[in-house]
Amino acid sequence: MTTPGTIDDVATPIRVLARRSGEPWTDAEYAAVVAELATGTPVDQIAKELQRTPGAVRGALRLLTPPSLALRGPAAESWLREQLAATPAYDWRASRRAHSNGTYWTPSADAILIEAWRRGTPLGELAATVGATELHTHRRLVQLHLSHSVLDTVDRLGCTPGGDLEARYLVARDEYRSAVWVLTINGLLDQYGTVVDHISVHSSRGAAAMTLERLTSTHRATAVTRRLSVPPASWRLVGRGLDAAAYGLGHPDTAGEIPSHRAA
Structure with a gap:
């Protein structure tokens, strides 16, 4: 058995x-x-x-x-x-x-992309070097976390006028201009020493960044003045446009922490 x-x-x-x-x-x-x-x-x-x-x-x-x-x-x-x-x-x-229609990426090709991104090599020249289209080269740059979006790629390396990548770039540029930026902060201290969650919508990334800086300053000053021990507050900034879902272009999300403060 x-x-x-x-x-x-x-x-x-x-x-x-x-x-x-x-x-x-x-x-x-x-x-x-x-x-x-x-x-x-x-x-x-x-x-x-x-x-x-x-x-x-x-x-x-x-x-x-x-x-x-x-x-x-x-x-x-x-x-x-x-x-x-x-x-x-x-x-x-x-x-x-x-x-894979010429889009198989080897370690040597990736190394070329990394160096070309650092040097700012024109995209058309880079694509020809690795034997891929500009669009496929751009996608690999994103996969390697060198570029965040088509905006990053074209702004840094350029692209061939009239090509597939330029069309996507123009759409992304218009979508970027119409984007809104959502800032969320969890565990934020307000001026009264109350821990709150914050959410706000902004018309530009710069405006959202300024709000984050202002709230961070208040958070730290309140903790010091009131001698409060608080854990880190976490924040996230997300950019979204009307056509992001349709085109898959979106914007790179960013996140971070406001360091904790321990009462003396």
Whole structure:
């Protein structure tokens, strides 16, 4: 008679193997798959090491074969193993890039983007260097947290007149001008020493910032004058325009804390 397994006995292996299920694949993971295939490692073992499901690994294999071959599943696996055995230097990144219409980003391409952003390299020149469109280059700059929006990208690097990115920039610029800025502060001390929550709407980011500065000054002065010990107050500034949802342009939210004060 066998002893019934616990929930952990049954569920833990599944959670471990699929822990990264649904997460975007990185260049390092694709490289690991290729290296393991070249040494004959079974797909199930590769999946275990990468904390992916075997199905996800097989799906990745398809992206590492030329799109023109239309290989899937076992056929893609077999073709890759044979190709890697015959040609160890097989350029699997070219196949991966072809499957994504040229928007597959490698660590070396990311490094170029980071340096170009620092230097202010014109976007058209940068896009040509990494072999992508200006729009795809902009999106990657946002993914790398270099740019917050199309406004940031074009204001810093420019764009080609009449292109797709310029059209988005013009829409974003108009949406930015019509935006409102909402300031919220939790745990704020007013001039009477009462802890309150604050919310206000402003026509510009600058006006909201000035209000935050004024309220912060009052918060600190009240704490000192009344010798109050209070925890940090948290604030958040959100910019929104009428077309933000439709165009997905929005504005970068900012947040922070007003440091706590301890009575002497």
